Amino acid sequence: MNIILLGPPGAGKGTQAQRLVERHGMRQLSTGDMLRAAVKAGTPVGLEAKAVMERGELVSDAIVSALIGEELDALQPGQGAIFDGYPRTAPQAEALDAILASRGRNLDRVIELEVNEDALVERITGRFTCASCGKGYHDTFEQPRQAGVCDKCGGTEFKRRPDDNEDTVRTRMAEYRAKTAPILPIYETRGIVSRVDGMAEMDAVTAAIEAVIAG
Numbered sequence: 001m002n003i004i005l006l007g008p009p010g011a012g013k014g015t016q017a018q019r020l021v022e023r024h025g026m027r028q029l030s031t032g033d034m035l036r037a038a039v040k041a042g043t044p045v046g047l048e049a050k051a052v053m054e055r056g057e058l059v060s061d062a063i064v065s066a067l068i069g070e071e072l073d074a075l076q077p078g079q080g081a082i083f084d085g086y087p088r089t090a091p092q093a094e095a096l097d098a099i100l101a102s103r104g105r106n107l108d109r110v111i112e113l114e115v116n117e118d119a120l121v122e123r124i125t126g127r128f129t130c131a132s133c134g135k136g137y138h139d140t141f142e143q144p145r146q147a148g149v150c151d152k153c154g155g156t157e158f159k160r161r162p163d164d165n166e167d168t169v170r171t172r173m174a175e176y177r178a179k180t181a182p183i184l185p186i187y188e189t190r191g192i193v194s195r196v197d198g199m200a201e202m203d204a205v206t207a208a209i210e211a212v213i214a215g
Contacts, residue, residue, distance in 0.1 A: 001108045002082075002107050004109075005017055006110065007176075010115075010169065012198055024080060025079060027081050031085045045066045061095060081105075088179040090186060110187040110194070113197075117170070124169050128160045130157070131158060131159045132157065135150055196209055
């Protein structure tokens, strides 16, 4: 099965994608991760992408499509893919159709994690992690059992991501809406879009996604 997982930053896409990987042996295809890996590995597409980025230019749809093709070719027979961060535009959606068709694959589901913007702001801005081991905490939902001491490693230093602030989060939400607006109608006409409550408990979100896939 090949699916697109949609949702704004902080909606839980990464967590849910990882669960799909673990449960179904799928491969998460994140364009950012693929670009970094291809550049590091020095593949032909990676070298092309590196040259573009070094010139300060945006990586073209053609390069991203080539990366997607490389990753699909590396999958095992019958292994499904989760597309994360791609496609973001109507031309990219068309390109993905062609890439999949040329490899005898179809896009089976588009799953959007729906969120409440105000609640998402609270979820993201409250996040912090142990500086030593990286265990995550939250101002409201998960404090260390002993104040100022990490439950996992006993560390006493914590950090927050500099972009986990309200202005940045709301800007990312607006960008997400602007980018997904052009592609959702394409898939809605095919009847393959499902929406899941991304604000529910993590396990409940997983169960809802599993129900969509099973259906």
